[in-house]
Amino acid sequence: MNPRPTDATERPVQKAASGGPPPLLPLPTSASTSTSAPRESAGRTRQVELRDLNAFYGSHHAVKDVNLSFAPRDVTAIIGPSGCGKSTMVRCINRMHEEIDGARAEGQVLVDGTDLYGAGVDVVAVRRAVGMVFQKPNPFPTMSIRDNVAAGLRFTGAPRGEIDERVIGALKGASLWDEVKDRLDQPGAGLSGGQQQRLCIARALAVEPEVLLMDEPCSALDPVATLKIEELIGELKERVTIVIVTHNMQQAARVADTTVFMLGGELVEVGATHKLFTTPEDERTEQYVTGKFG
Amino acid sequence: MESGSLSADLLRPPSPRRRRTDKAMRALMWTATGIALVPLVLVLYYTLQKGIGALDAEFFTTDPTGNFLGAQGGVKSAILGTIEIVGFAAVVAVPLGIGVALYLTEYGGKGRLAQAVRFFVDVMTGVPSIVFGLFIYLVLVLAGTGGSTFAGWKGSAALALLMLPIVTRSSEVALQLVPNSLREAALALGAPRWKVVVRVVLPSAASGIVTGALLAVARAAGETAPLLFTATIVKATTFNLNQPMNSLPAQIFQDLKQPNDELVERAWGAAITLIAMILLLTLIAKVIQRRSRAKGAT
Amino acid sequence: MEAATQPMSTGGRPQLGRSPASRLPDQILRLGLTAIAVAVLALLAYFFVKLAIESRLVFEEEGILGFVFANNWNVAASIYGALPLVVGTLITSALALLFGVPVAVAVAVFLTELCPKRVRGSLTIVVDLLAAVPSVVYGLWAFYFLIPKLKPVEQWFADTFHFLPFVAIDSVPGPNYFIAGLVLAIMLLPIVCAISREVLATVPADLKEASLGLGLTRWEMIRTSMLPYARRGIVGASMLGLGRAIGETIAVTIVIGDSPILGHSIFGQGYTLAAVIANEFNEAAANPLHKSALIAAGLVLFVLTLLVNSIARLAVMRSERQSGRPISAGGGV
Numbered sequence: 001m002n003p004r005p006t007d008a009t010e011r012p013v014q015k016a017a018s019g020g021p022p023p024l025l026p027l028p029t030s031a032s033t034s035t036s037a038p039r040e041s042a043g044r045t046r047q048v049e050l051r052d053l054n055a056f057y058g059s060h061h062a063v064k065d066v067n068l069s070f071a072p073r074d075v076t077a078i079i080g081p082s083g084c085g086k087s088t089m090v091r092c093i094n095r096m097h098e099e100i101d102g103a104r105a106e107g108q109v110l111v112d113g114t115d116l117y118g119a120g121v122d123v124v125a126v127r128r129a130v131g132m133v134f135q136k137p138n139p140f141p142t143m144s145i146r147d148n149v150a151a152g153l154r155f156t157g158a159p160r161g162e163i164d165e166r167v168i169g170a171l172k173g174a175s176l177w178d179e180v181k182d183r184l185d186q187p188g189a190g191l192s193g194g195q196q197q198r199l200c201i202a203r204a205l206a207v208e209p210e211v212l213l214m215d216e217p218c219s220a221l222d223p224v225a226t227l228k229i230e231e232l233i234g235e236l237k238e239r240v241t242i243v244i245v246t247h248n249m250q251q252a253a254r255v256a257d258t259t260v261f262m263l264g265g266e267l268v269e270v271g272a273t274h275k276l277f278t279t280p281e282d283e284r285t286e287q288y289v290t291g292k293f294g
Numbered sequence: 295m296e297s298g299s300l301s302a303d304l305l306r307p308p309s310p311r312r313r314r315t316d317k318a319m320r321a322l323m324w325t326a327t328g329i330a331l332v333p334l335v336l337v338l339y340y341t342l343q344k345g346i347g348a349l350d351a352e353f354f355t356t357d358p359t360g361n362f363l364g365a366q367g368g369v370k371s372a373i374l375g376t377i378e379i380v381g382f383a384a385v386v387a388v389p390l391g392i393g394v395a396l397y398l399t400e401y402g403g404k405g406r407l408a409q410a411v412r413f414f415v416d417v418m419t420g421v422p423s424i425v426f427g428l429f430i431y432l433v434l435v436l437a438g439t440g441g442s443t444f445a446g447w448k449g450s451a452a453l454a455l456l457m458l459p460i461v462t463r464s465s466e467v468a469l470q471l472v473p474n475s476l477r478e479a480a481l482a483l484g485a486p487r488w489k490v491v492v493r494v495v496l497p498s499a500a501s502g503i504v505t506g507a508l509l510a511v512a513r514a515a516g517e518t519a520p521l522l523f524t525a526t527i528v529k530a531t532t533f534n535l536n537q538p539m540n541s542l543p544a545q546i547f548q549d550l551k552q553p554n555d556e557l558v559e560r561a562w563g564a565a566i567t568l569i570a571m572i573l574l575l576t577l578i579a580k581v582i583q584r585r586s587r588a589k590g591a592t
Numbered sequence: 593m594e595a596a597t598q599p600m601s602t603g604g605r606p607q608l609g610r611s612p613a614s615r616l617p618d619q620i621l622r623l624g625l626t627a628i629a630v631a632v633l634a635l636l637a638y639f640f641v642k643l644a645i646e647s648r649l650v651f652e653e654e655g656i657l658g659f660v661f662a663n664n665w666n667v668a669a670s671i672y673g674a675l676p677l678v679v680g681t682l683i684t685s686a687l688a689l690l691f692g693v694p695v696a697v698a699v700a701v702f703l704t705e706l707c708p709k710r711v712r713g714s715l716t717i718v719v720d721l722l723a724a725v726p727s728v729v730y731g732l733w734a735f736y737f738l739i740p741k742l743k744p745v746e747q748w749f750a751d752t753f754h755f756l757p758f759v760a761i762d763s764v765p766g767p768n769y770f771i772a773g774l775v776l777a778i779m780l781l782p783i784v785c786a787i788s789r790e791v792l793a794t795v796p797a798d799l800k801e802a803s804l805g806l807g808l809t810r811w812e813m814i815r816t817s818m819l820p821y822a823r824r825g826i827v828g829a830s831m832l833g834l835g836r837a838i839g840e841t842i843a844v845t846i847v848i849g850d851s852p853i854l855g856h857s858i859f860g861q862g863y864t865l866a867a868v869i870a871n872e873f874n875e876a877a878a879n880p881l882h883k884s885a886l887i888a889a890g891l892v893l894f895v896l897t898l899l900v901n902s903i904a905r906l907a908v909m910r911s912e913r914q915s916g917r918p919i920s921a922g923g924g925v
Contacts, residue, residue, distance in 0.1 A: 132482035316811040390628060
């Protein structure tokens with residue numbers, strides 16, 4: 001089930017949205033207390049669909065009429081030259097885009113049929129469901145490693161008793177536990193760049209999002225740290241739907257099942273990663289993946 | 295910058311004239327720094343020399359007597375008064391100033407209200423302290439607000455007006471230095487905005503905010519003029535902010551004008567005390583600033 | 593959407609919609625902070641209006657121009673022309689700038705460029721400490737120490753250069769414009785120096801290295817790269833210092849002589865707007881016109897500092913835009 005540009009008339013999610021309780025929430029949470037790792041119930045990964053998405057910075061039209069869907073348990077990479085709108089598009093999925101002065105978005109972002117831009121949807125709740133990892137590692141400088149991971153839980157008012165357990169689970173999930181288990185109370189800013197980024201991933205995982213957005217998560221890291229994160233992505237995709245923005249085509253080829261190529265704010269081509277890099281349909285895609293521009 | 299003509303003689307050492315100029319200008323700047331330090335050294339030396347004799351246990355534990363002859367007493371009421379007045383002013387001005395700064399950085403953005411507030415806070419920074427004193431004199435002292443004419447809290451009000459823009463401005467700078475990526479990280483975790491502000495932004499800017507607040511307090515503690523109009527000068531110690539209250543700067547100002555050597559010495563002693571208090575605040579502020587810079591936190 | 597209307601899920605996870613109660617803290621904080629900001633604006637508006645209303649009496653009596661530009665301040669005769677005060681304020685502030693700014697900038701350059709690393713930190717703190725000395729102490733010190741020490745020098749200067757304008761005076765009085773300017777210069781030095789230092793620190797290293805790489809001497813690098821880059825910021829810093837000098841009261845009161853008659857030499861006695869308010873407000877309480885005149889003096893002072901500060905803000909803002917970094921102008925020290 002590869003994502004492809006969808007048009008508004010054919011989508012399986014429509015019936016889910018119209019009948020029965022909304023599929024996104026409330027969520028089944030029964031398994032959570034018994035395992036220390038983030039819940040592994042495979043059913044939690046979500047189908048994400050963008051419909052007629054447009055994003056603006058003031059009068060600048062950064063993302064134009066994008067229709068796209070991301071499959072559960074898939075890693076989707078977004079590639080394209082700088083300024084093609086790939087980061088902006090991804091920031092629209094958890095509504096971080098609108099945090100920038102003068103920025104706005106139009107269209108729909110459906111998570112299992114629920115429109116994140118719909119009336120009555122609270123932006124804070126959206127971000128609990130759709131986590132994000134940023135380009136530069138940004139652990140909270142005033143907090144310890146433990147508190148960094150627990151931050152999201154505390155912000156969202158998770159029960160106190162659960163926090164420690166979930167912190168450990170998230171650190172394990174981010175393959176960081178073995179490296180930091182003896183110094184959980186030291187400042188998070190004291191870790192190396194790669195560890196900091198995995199700390200940020202752990203922090204995002206701790207609130208158990210359904211979708212994880214990664215905005216060039218390795219661009220500030222060295223090759224070894226990059227490799228670790230890429231391995232991690234492979235493990236995480238069983239639990240969350242992952243969308244990763246990258247300017248590194250090799251990285252996209254390594255981690256992604258599906259790759260999306262964007263140019264000038266428009267979606268040019270979507271396809272299985274292997275196919276997009278070897279036999280692209282669009283001429284511009286071919287030029288880009290063969291290094292003719294960008 | 296400099297023209298390409300220099301490239302021709304790159305390998306030659308600078309001409310003697312250029313080297314002389316360089317030496318002369320460096321010497322000039324050394325000298326200027328020396329000159330700048332002269333008044334400080336002189337002021338401190340002179341103050342210590344004149345006032346050190348006045349500092350004894352009695353100086354800190356008795357109030358001025360006001361007698362024409364005999365023992366003149368110490369400056370206990372002035373020290374306590376300064377602490378009370380400045381302390382109350384800080385209690386009012388620091389939270390308000392931080393509040394305005396938070397509004398400006400976290401909520402106001404580039405909106406019209408925020409621009410107006412920013413502009414007028416800047417205007418306020420430049421208002422002379424004596425004009426604030428005059429204003430408080432008009433609206434609180436002459437009007438007899440609170441059943442008193444001159445009162446300690448009115449002095450605090452004048453000092454709070456003086457401190458408010460300083461606190462606001464320095465807090466705003468500290469808050470602006472908090473990287474936006476931290477706000478985004480917290481928002482992306484699903485934190486409501488108020489928690490982002492309280493749990494992430496404020497702690498990250500804390501050292502900068504504290505430094506600014508301490509410097510504002512230090513500045514207010516040395517102010518004389520607004521207190522003359524508002525808290526006035528009395529002899530007795532009081533802990534009632536609604537009564538006239540003594541303060542070190544005002545006491546110094548008054549004693550200095552007396553044709554009595556003991557009083558003049560007391561003024562110098564009070565000056566030492568005041569400088570020591572302000573120095574302490576400034577040094578604490580600088581240490582906090584330095585630490586946070588070393589840590590690279592803010 | 594339906595999701596929004598669902599009750600809280602049993603698993604304790606929030607919905608995409610939030611209950612109004614959970615939005616409340618957000619709204620309280622936003623409204624509270626906005627209210628504080630508006631209150632500060634309202635307070636300033638009240639401040640200005642109050643001063644304007646209270647000073648109306650003297651403006652009606654003397655006219656606005658008459659008040660500001662008439663050279664006659666005579667309380668006994670109920671004549672209030674503030675020119676001697678305005679001029680006194682301007683002269684002392686100008687002298688302060690003249691003496692203080694070059695030294696302050698030189699110290700700032702020294703501390704950022706020339707000073708050995710080991711002593712830079714402590715020296716910086718020492719210069720900052722100049723700001724920790726309260727103005728009344730500067731006044732005291734100047735009165736008891738500076739005035740007697742400098743009097744012979746001033747007299748010699750006035751006699752030797754009597755042909756220069758505004759210098760000649762028969763007998764130099766102790767307190768005078770020159771002394772007041774000197775004290776103000778000492779007081780504005782740490783402010784100007786601190787901000788200039790911050791501005792100079794924003795000069796990009798590659799710019800400096802480019803100059804040195806061209807074979808310029810250190811002074812030539814300072815002159816051609818650093819000072820032009822930091823010029824506007826330094827101008828802004830000086831203006832802020834000037835604003836402080838204009839409003840300074842106690843130190844000036846002690847060393848200017850408090851004479852409401854316009855002196856004809858920089859070594860003559862004079863008065864400033866701030867000093868006159870401090871000295872006369874007590875006796876003025878019972879005399880509406882006198883009181884109103886003092887408030888008007890405060891208003892003129894306010895307008896003067898407003899003018900100076902606006903120019904300063906503009907200069908600092910431009911230099912910020914140039915360097916793309918906020919400069920904590922106007923902060924404590």
